[in-house]
Amino acid sequence: MKILVCISHVPDTTSKINFTEGDTKFDTNGVQFVINPNDEFGLTRAMWFKEKQGANVTVVNVGGAETEPTLRKALAIGADAAIRVNRAATDGFSVAKQLAQVVKDGGYDLVIAGRESIDYNGGMVPGMIAGLTNANFINNCIGLEIEGTTAKAIREIDGGKETLSTTLPLVIGGQKGLVEESDLKIPNMRGIMMARQKPLTILEPVEATAETTSVKFEKPAPKGAVKLIAPDNLDALVDLLHNEAKVI
Amino acid sequence: MESTEKDILRGGQFLVKETNCDDIFTPEDFTEEQQMMKEAVKEFVDRELWPNKARFETKDFAFTEACMRKAADLGFLSVAVPEAYGGLGMGFISTILVCDYISGATGSFSTAFGAHTGIGTLPITLYGTEEQKQKYVPKLASGEWFGSYCLTEPSAGSDANSGKTKAVLSADGKYYSITGQKMWISNAGFCSLMIVFARIEDDKNITGFIIEYDKNNPNGITLGEEEHKLGIRSSSTRQVFFNDTKVPVENMLSTRGNGFKIAMNALNVGRIKLAAACLDAQRRVISESVKYANERIQFNTPIASFGAIQQKIAEMATNCWVGETATYRASKNIEDRITIRQNNGKDTHQEAELKGVEEYAIECSILKVAVSEFTQKCTDEGIQIFGGMGFSEDTPMESAWRDARIARIYEGTNEINRMLSIGMLIKKAMKGHVDLLGPATAVANELTGIPSFDIPDHSTLFSEEKSIIANLKKLFLMVAGAALQKYGEEIEKHQQLMLAASDILIQIYLAESAILRAEKLAKKEGEDQVKEQIAMAKLNLFHAIDIIETAGKHSIISFSSGDEQRMMLMGLKRYIKYVNMPNIIELRNIIASKVIKENNYCF
Ligand SMILES: Cc1cc2nc3c(=O)[nH]c(=O)nc-3n(C[C@H](O)[C@H](O)[C@H](O)COP(=O)(O)OP(=O)(O)OC[C@H]3O[C@@H](n4cnc5c(N)ncnc54)[C@H](O)[C@@H]3O)c2cc1C
Numbered sequence: 001m002k003i004l005v006c007i008s009h010v011p012d013t014t015s016k017i018n019f020t021e022g023d024t025k026f027d028t029n030g031v032q033f034v035i036n037p038n039d040e041f042g043l044t045r046a047m048w049f050k051e052k053q054g055a056n057v058t059v060v061n062v063g064g065a066e067t068e069p070t071l072r073k074a075l076a077i078g079a080d081a082a083i084r085v086n087r088a089a090t091d092g093f094s095v096a097k098q099l100a101q102v103v104k105d106g107g108y109d110l111v112i113a114g115r116e117s118i119d120y121n122g123g124m125v126p127g128m129i130a131g132l133t134n135a136n137f138i139n140n141c142i143g144l145e146i147e148g149t150t151a152k153a154i155r156e157i158d159g160g161k162e163t164l165s166t167t168l169p170l171v172i173g174g175q176k177g178l179v180e181e182s183d184l185k186i187p188n189m190r191g192i193m194m195a196r197q198k199p200l201t202i203l204e205p206v207e208a209t210a211e212t213t214s215v216k217f218e219k220p221a222p223k224g225a226v227k228l229i230a231p232d233n234l235d236a237l238v239d240l241l242h243n244e245a246k247v248i
Numbered sequence: 249m250e251s252t253e254k255d256i257l258r259g260g261q262f263l264v265k266e267t268n269c270d271d272i273f274t275p276e277d278f279t280e281e282q283q284m285m286k287e288a289v290k291e292f293v294d295r296e297l298w299p300n301k302a303r304f305e306t307k308d309f310a311f312t313e314a315c316m317r318k319a320a321d322l323g324f325l326s327v328a329v330p331e332a333y334g335g336l337g338m339g340f341i342s343t344i345l346v347c348d349y350i351s352g353a354t355g356s357f358s359t360a361f362g363a364h365t366g367i368g369t370l371p372i373t374l375y376g377t378e379e380q381k382q383k384y385v386p387k388l389a390s391g392e393w394f395g396s397y398c399l400t401e402p403s404a405g406s407d408a409n410s411g412k413t414k415a416v417l418s419a420d421g422k423y424y425s426i427t428g429q430k431m432w433i434s435n436a437g438f439c440s441l442m443i444v445f446a447r448i449e450d451d452k453n454i455t456g457f458i459i460e461y462d463k464n465n466p467n468g469i470t471l472g473e474e475e476h477k478l479g480i481r482s483s484s485t486r487q488v489f490f491n492d493t494k495v496p497v498e499n500m501l502s503t504r505g506n507g508f509k510i511a512m513n514a515l516n517v518g519r520i521k522l523a524a525a526c527l528d529a530q531r532r533v534i535s536e537s538v539k540y541a542n543e544r545i546q547f548n549t550p551i552a553s554f555g556a557i558q559q560k561i562a563e564m565a566t567n568c569w570v571g572e573t574a575t576y577r578a579s580k581n582i583e584d585r586i587t588i589r590q591n592n593g594k595d596t597h598q599e600a601e602l603k604g605v606e607e608y609a610i611e612c613s614i615l616k617v618a619v620s621e622f623t624q625k626c627t628d629e630g631i632q633i634f635g636g637m638g639f640s641e642d643t644p645m646e647s648a649w650r651d652a653r654i655a656r657i658y659e660g661t662n663e664i665n666r667m668l669s670i671g672m673l674i675k676k677a678m679k680g681h682v683d684l685l686g687p688a689t690a691v692a693n694e695l696t697g698i699p700s701f702d703i704p705d706h707s708t709l710f711s712e713e714k715s716i717i718a719n720l721k722k723l724f725l726m727v728a729g730a731a732l733q734k735y736g737e738e739i740e741k742h743q744q745l746m747l748a749a750s751d752i753l754i755q756i757y758l759a760e761s762a763i764l765r766a767e768k769l770a771k772k773e774g775e776d777q778v779k780e781q782i783a784m785a786k787l788n789l790f791h792a793i794d795i796i797e798t799a800g801k802h803s804i805i806s807f808s809s810g811d812e813q814r815m816m817l818m819g820l821k822r823y824i825k826y827v828n829m830p831n832i833i834e835l836r837n838i839i840a841s842k843v844i845k846e847n848n849y850c851f
Contacts, residue, residue: 069280076284186291189323189336189346192284 001055001146001168003046004108006099006125007074008036008089008117009067019217026119026217035070038114042174044184045144046112047078053146056080058106062089062098068200075195076187082198087205094208096128101206103133108169110151115140115173120214126173135169142177256584259608260673260682262757263721269767273341273580274573276769282342285327289349292322293528297353304354304482305647309474312360312482313394313438320391324350325365329373330597334386340583340604344524344575352528355651356482362525363434363483364388366518368395371443371456371510374602375502380458384441393440398430398488399511406664408445409508411454413490415446417497424448424500426457426468426493432658436471437484443514444490445507453508456501459493468493479650513602516609518659520582523575523615526623526655530568533630533648534849537561540643541633542847551633552844555833560629561843562836566784567622569851574761575619578611610672613665614754620655620662627652663743666750671740673753674732688729691722695819709775709782710767712828713789717760719823720796724752726819727803734807745806748799755792762788780842781851783835790832793824800824 011017011031018027035043049055059074060083061067071082085098103111111133116123130137136151142161143154149168154161156177187195229237241248257265278286296318297304303311319325328343329335347365351358369388372380387393404411413428426446433442442461445454461469472487502510538561541552551557586604589595595603605612627649631638638645656662677684706712728749732739740746766785769778797820804816843850 069284072280073284073287076288186295186322187284187288188321189285189288189327189338191323192281192288193336193338195284196281 001049001053001110002106002108003049003055003057003110003112004103004106005039005043005046005057005059005074005079006111006113006129007039007043007059007061007070008114008119009033009061009063009070010036010117010119013037013118017219019219023217024214033067033070035073036114036117036119038116038118038173038175039112040184041176041178042112042114042172043074043077043079045174045178047185048179049110049146050078050080055110058083058108060085060099060102062087062095062205064088071200072195073187075198075200076191077185078191080198082200083203084200085203085205091210091212092122092124093128093211096125096132097208098205099125099129100132102203103129103135109149110146110168111135111171112174113171115175123173126171130171133169133171135171136166137171137173138164138166139173141172141174144172144174144178256581256588258681259581260610260676262611262760263673263724263753264683264687266718267760267764269764269771272577272761272764272768274765274768275576276772278341278345282345285342286345286349288322289324289346290352292319292324293350293353297357298532301354301644301647302641304356305641306482307474308482309437309484312356312484315357316360316364316394316438317391319350319361324361325369325391326389328365329369329385329389333373333381334389340586341576341579344521344579347521348524348527348572348575350528351525352532354482354647355480355529355654358525358529359434359480359483359654360394362518362521363397364395364439366521367397367514368435368439368441368443370514370517371397371501372458374513374598375456375506375510376458377498379498380501384458388441394435394438395441395443396433396435396439396488397514398433398436398442398444400432401429402431406661408511409454411445411447413444413446413454415448415455415457415495417448418494421497423494423496424457426459426490426495428490430488430490432475433486433488434658435484436486436488437474442469442488443501445511446490448504451505453505454511455504456507456510457495458499458501459490459495477654479647479653481650513606515659516605516612519612519616519665520575520578520605520608522655522659523571523612523619524579526619526652527568527572527575529648529652530564530571530623530626531849533626533645534561534564534568534843535847536644537564537630537633538843538849539847540637542844544635557633558840558844559836560633562787562839564626564629565839565843565849565851566787567626568849569781569784570758570762570788571615571619571622573765574611574758575615577761577764578608578615581611582608610669610676610753611757613660613669613672614750614757616659617662617665617669617750618754618758620652623652623655663747666754667740667743667746669753670728670746670749673728674739684725684729687722688725691726691819692729694722695726695815695822699822706828709770710763710785712826713763713786716789716793716824716826717756717763719825720752720756720759720793723796723800723820723823724749724756726816726823727752727800730812730816731803731807742807745803748803751799752796755795759785759789759792780839783838784851786830787832787835787839790826790830790835793826797824 012034015031020027046057050057057079058081059071059079061071062085075082089095111129113126127137138153138155140156141153142156145152151166151170153164296315324346326335327338327346331337350361372384388395399408401411415424415426417424440461442459444457444459447454468491470489475485541557542550544551582604585607586600589600590597630645631649634643634645637643676682762785766781769781800820
């Protein structure tokens, strides 16, 4: 089984978020980048398929050279090969188009992407890859098993779970549940050393135009101080909820 | 261009030679691979150790052992071990880096880690025969076995060569029988291998042995109860009793009577590793302290807005950064020297490593003393920032403070290391490896000559600071040169003088390292981008001058009189002169405001 894991290079969740150029660009200054958490769950599940079922795992990212440390971390964790499509990840559609090309050229049976990346939270890429490559698609995937060409997947739905059966080739939008946080792998020292010897191929992008562009970013208003209301002063509480918080 | 042995500074030579900022290694120079190693180690600590910090305070030795196994699974125990023996054969900087970042959460784990990978494994990788290495090192590298190092005895602590443990050869010449008592042995409770030092007959020097330990087949070995300690509470520390313990003759390490040398060389590496092991502990204490200071409100404002707290944060950050700078600078020198010695074909890897580290034994002692004292101060101020909460077991400051205390005691007390640093320097000078006398004479001539009245151009970054560093070196040479002339080899008996000289030496090494790192950074990033680092280098130099002035004065007055004394005191004044003295309150504000804004140690 050939697996392709799509890896997004995103700011660490503890990063301070700022914008530049008149709030049109994310300020990467001093920001530490990591593997997108949803992708890391997927990568860890892919490593399970590698260990238990002998799958071959390639990781891919659409981005500039600055994303290579993130790909090399995925190699250190155990992926067999990495691909970087040399194009800035401007929008969901053009990224999906690059990834679809990689899928077609590589003949992958299973494509594991994250449900969404935690930077721009577009959530479009996995579905688009499936559309562009004519593969089955399961989003919000929290469990996946493969037998031959049959896949059994569990999908998170409102207030419950749905178990599905489908066939390869398959694209999933994965999330926590595919594996748990405690299953995530810390790259071991040997893995880090081996990563140097594994192939990291750089591909030139295929033609794609951005169908959407971001115009402006805004940060949520800063949290105010907590207000304490005496338990017998219900009127004041109602007044604050109605007029200040505007929630009732 | 590849550097040759001649290009890189020899141990102790920093004192008589100038170093270019491009020639020092700094953490900014970590390769991508090293960066990844650092992240992996931090992830391990954040996941496995830090959340369990309280558990390490409950004397849970089994938990420490379990964490060591997890560290082994991730390959952290095998970083420095040559590939031929199941290790990863990584360079010295990588070794130091792992040691640094793995030690931040608790002294209990860092002691277990240090005792195993350092003094528990190194004597075999550095001195073992091929058979010994094949037999034992892979087990230690994989964590199948843990190692301990049994040097100290009830009556032999700092005087390590005075141990009473005996090794007696059997009548058939096949084994030695070891009898004696060892004390304060880290990892004793869960080790399978002991490096034991014992005396054969009435030898002048002790001899090293590799002894296997199997609880079910103890071979005359019994363990004392766990010691109840101020800190590092989940690090196993026990006495070890040997009663007619039989060791095959092939388990002797190196040759008869070479044990003291082995012990000392293992300790050289141990010392720089201990310095590294005190770094991330400081980073974490600073980060926790600044987070608390930003949240704790008194007088209606976060305490981080008070100058008194900002002063502490600035000083803590500066010490941490300076210690880190000097540690990685020396690590690179060691790594280069090992590589060069190995590449020149004369040395095996083993010899190269041994000589590479031995060369910088002075720096290793300097770092051990300086960084262990920084971490002590840092944890102390950490408690102070937390106020009453800092004194409570419920915050991480209390245990950090207790854990920090041991670093000034083991791997040679700081007194012993201070004296060693000067003692070794004198020996190097006598061997002609570092020319102290030439420069010392030049300084004496300079003092009696007419001082230059040229006004130097101090308009570029650090030009004055660098000339001050050069002057501080002169000051050291003046004091040490005169003291040596007066006392000759007897100088070792004048301990207070040795300690003072060592303080000067330590401050010079740290101050120079810090200035060079900030200069290198400024060249790369621009002065504006690194104004905090520039401020730290200047603040540190400012303090260094104060310490050096005091130590210099004490020394000069202790051994000189009359005209000679007057001349040296004048020299002292000249050499510590700082014309464009920075406003240190401003410097502290620059440093503290960055740390407070980032809410983290961020350098
Ligand atoms: C928790 C812990 C773990 C340890 N782990 C190990 C281990 O794994 N293996 C091992 O072999 N040892 C270990 N040690 C022992 C440690 O290395 C010794 O405690 C240390 O070397 C000091 O020896 P001592 O305790 O006998 O003190 P002493 O030597 O009695 O020193 C007492 C004081 O006198 C000073 N002093 C001693 N001699 C001189 C001198 N010549 N000039 C000036 N001042 C002097 C010292 O600096 C100190 O201040 C450990 C100790 C502790 C507490």
